[in-house]
Amino acid sequence: MDEENTLSRKTVLRAALAAGVAAPVALIGGPALARTTAAGGQAPELTPSCHDGDEPTIEQTEGPYFKPNSPERTDLVTPGTQGTRLTVSGYVFGLACRPVNRALLDFWQADVNGAYDSVGYTFRGHQYTDAQGAFRLSTIVPGLYPGRTRHIHVKVQAPGRPVLTTQLYFPNEPRNNTDTIFDARLLMTVRDNGSAKEGAFDFVLDVPQGPTTSAPPSSAPPSSTPPGGTTWAAGTTYAAGARVTYGGQGYVCLQGHTAQPGWEPPSVPALWRAE
Template sequence: MDEKRPESVLSSPPAAATSSGGRTTADEKLTPTPECICRGTPPTPEQNEGPYYKPYTPKKTSFRGDVENGTPLVLHGRVVTVDGFPVGGALLDFWQVGEEGVYDETGFRLRGHQFADADGRWRLDTVVPAEYPGRTRHVHVKVQPPDGEVLTTMLYFPGERRNHLDKHFRPECLMDVHKTAEGWSAAFTFVLDG
């Protein structure tokens, strides 16, 4: 039974010509069409870093070992330009609270940085942050392309009862959140201007 591939208006040509005159054989595979972010997507909004940012965080892609409790959360996504091109090697620096709603100000618990891969993809294994006085659930992040300006922003969870009460909340920074067997999965694409 043949599997049909969806046709794309913005399909890219194969990475290399095939030996069968443009058709693939059983031993050859086409390069998948990359995810498309349409031109004109507005840049991710800048937000303040707040009083709890700390520089010189350790490089890590998981905060799970930083806490004993909490609902598992996988944050993941891409960093792209406003034209939809991936920003490989972008620096992402995350910080957040755990289920107690308190930032670690003496160490680097629930704090760390990583680099996006060549396709602009990133992933952070963490826990769902708590609400705390005056704030809805959120995760702070700084994103910096190689040799570019730093974007400081926050990521938010949809459907939170306190979103509309938080003066910092930006609907443009809502993540796409889904429940999984292990906890939660949340996706976000950072769109950088310039």
């Protein structure tokens, strides 16, 4: 890694700290962090390169409980929710360790009893990173069910890039040793905060980044409007079920969102399905 890249990466994280999006829990080190933080308000130093081992964040199975059309929200806790409160926060980086703005993160998990909501959207929700690549999720520590250790499912997608499907794990769980899916590279860094817990994890996506880019531009073809069709347009708010045309192809919206350049329907299968 050359000095220019080193400085630019540090600059990115210093800017995040100044904007109030610093490392959410001031945790040091750990396999899940693509950056480290220092106590006392000092600027964070980066690990030698931007990764969680020596590769981008690894993929894992989606499992049987994923549902599309989750609501856009950062807080999965509702009045009366049982369980230990948990905040998970961190950043989404590309291969140059620069933040990915407006990356989509879709989380789902079990409740305190280890059950998934297959009827509604309890403990399900999606959100987008901010300009510093930061995200924050308020939830609970998921319960256990036969055959698995504690985990949180997530899909992550940079604008115009493929979807990463993976899972996040908790350190020092007895079942980590017997769960055949568990991978230590996906361990969050977790600490106690009173009666609650705080976790941190940085995703590193396989997104090439130049000196000033947060994500590559979409290579999708320009839009056209077939007779009688509604053309997809950046800046438009689409509800789940909305139908558009793009490049002569029809699409149906899977999750409500506000469109932006890079989120053209052919490029974002998490948001659009071809008809």
